[in-house]
Amino acid sequence: MTIHVPTSPAFKDNAHEALRDPALQRALGNVESGFIAKRRKAADKLPEFEALRDAARDIKNHTLAHLDLYLEAYEKRVTEAGGHVHFAPTADNARKIVIDICKRVGARTIAKGKSMISEEIDLNGHLEAAGVTPVETDLGEYIIQLRGERPSHIVAPVIHLNRDQIEENFRAAHEGLPEDRDLSAPESLLAEARAMLRKKFLAADVGMTGANFLVAETGTSVVVTNEGNGDLSQTLPKVHIVLASIEKLVPTLDDVSQMLRVLARSATGQDITVYTTFSTGPRREADVDGPGEYHVILLDNGRSSMLGGEFREMLRCIRCAACMNHCPVYHAVGGHAYGWVYPGPMGSVLSPSLIGVDKAGHLPNASTFCGRCESVCPVRIPLPKLMRHWREKEFERHLSPATVRSGLKVWSFFARRPGLYRFATRIGMRALALAGRGKGRFASLPLAGGWTGTRDFAAPQGDTFQAQWRARAGR
């Protein structure tokens, strides 16, 4: 059993390791070469794509402004359809609700579709402790589970791995897999996993899925997958549990269809995912299949307190991962370096809200603010602005490093006194220019080791611009 502790406080060490991991660096090349071009192509093909992004933003804003009403309406519809809605204020509450259901129906195994909320509440370790075996049925999640890892990406959980590493895991874990079976094509790995998983679907007592959207109008949960495992997880077992967070609500089915038009395009560059599965309540009398029980667990875990504050816009996120797919920092260090469930720019805003900025404080700082994330976000979340809000909170609470604070203090003392600044910088730059005159640059500089450890630093040309300008103008 593994209970995961956030390693976000060690972000710098994690990043250091990641940068020196050749297998990881090889795998990360796929993020840049794969997702970006596909999203661009899908977006370019659809003339109304930018307008759809506005519409998606507006739908989410409207829902969040009336979230209490939509949650009530949703609960009413689910109940009318014969399902049960459980509100879980905390991760602990949510885990207890799942485990209680499993115990009540005597479940020994639970087949799980991919769910980031399950990762957020670290469900698997707790299920195992309670004697219930979780079986991940999404191929990526299945591999992660074999390896005892967490996903490194919210859409492609094993983007940090190469095919040969996965083959190794399968050969170690799958008893009876002939040594001479050729697994060199990705399809053969998929077939191998599919054969293993089919047995587990049939044996599972409870099926669990996440939700991409919850529809207030109908009490429906919507899951998108490319493998169809979501369908099997929710139709084969006798109990279906939907595990979702409260901001997944949208008002109507029309809204869902609008959101779906931006989701897959932003995520994988597909027009739409292979499967889009709608489920509403348990099996009805005339239905040929479906679960006997239908439960929805709605997790808050700090989200309702985000609603009233400056991070509210983050609740628009539909987990497409476009932000991390386009992030130069994510490209460099991968998802595990971020140290908790949500990596990349969306994680750098969300993680401090969920586990505390004291633990996740590095994340919103480890950004160049290049703005590429915001430029591709399907619901137009101003991610750099929200990361900056976290930096402000850290500064207010004296959580930013002492060196940064004292450096800022000295710099701001001069910057706020233009006369003194011009005088001091003139002397300083003349001295530096003299010191750097031979080479025109410095290979090392005191207090700038973070830069000069790997890069030269250009020496000043000489006198400052302001001094030269005034000298030329005769002032």
Added chain:
Amino acid sequence: MAHAHEPKPRVGLFATCLVDLIRPSIGFAAAKLIEESGCEVVVPSQTCCGQPAFNSGDRATARALALQAIDAFQGVDYVVAPSGSCAGQLKKHYPELFAGEPDLARRAEAFSEKVYELVSFLVDVRGVSAVKARFDGAVTYHDSCAGLRELGIKTQPRKLLDSVEGLTVCEMKDPDVCCGFGGTFSVKYGEISDAIVSKKIENISASNAPTLLAGDLGCLMNMAGKLQRLGRPVKARHVAEVLAGMGDEPAIGEPARR
């Protein structure tokens, strides 16, 4: 841009602290280009736009420096900076700093409306479509992030570069991807910054252009510093220097000829 009969617009040149301290030749190149577009140039006493404080979460200092700059640039028709990053701070972020304070916000808005990045000012405001300059050889152009995404600067520098005699632009792969500078990020997360700039350097080298141009000195110092550490022969210059016909200055981080 023939405004011969009208009084010349007065442009306050916001040199930016890096240009002021490290590479004044960019300031003189900017002044020359602005004057040639039919404007008068003044250089009010100035320090920094405050972006390092703003992006470090020190809002109080960012506000103080914003008010200082707004005061210093009263009485000009335009405020022009040879940097997309600093111009973005002045234009996009100053009003944010005073949201909810109507009097200050109005002043910040009025100031922001006058602010432009140098090359977009020349092309979009002054209607400049060609410069009188010569630069022999191929260049590759890096789109700095703030200029590109906050201010929409992409075609303007390429348009003016096309008019430089003897110059050809060889586009690199991913010219719009961050160089890893990110202001204080480059020092606070030096290792990651280095990993990002290392990829950039490969794209720059693969373009086969012997000269790298960009509109932001911070990014240029980062890329030049890495090119030089690796012993690559590419020379880095600010686009304004080339457009102003001042491309014979020693390149960034290169020693003065003696």
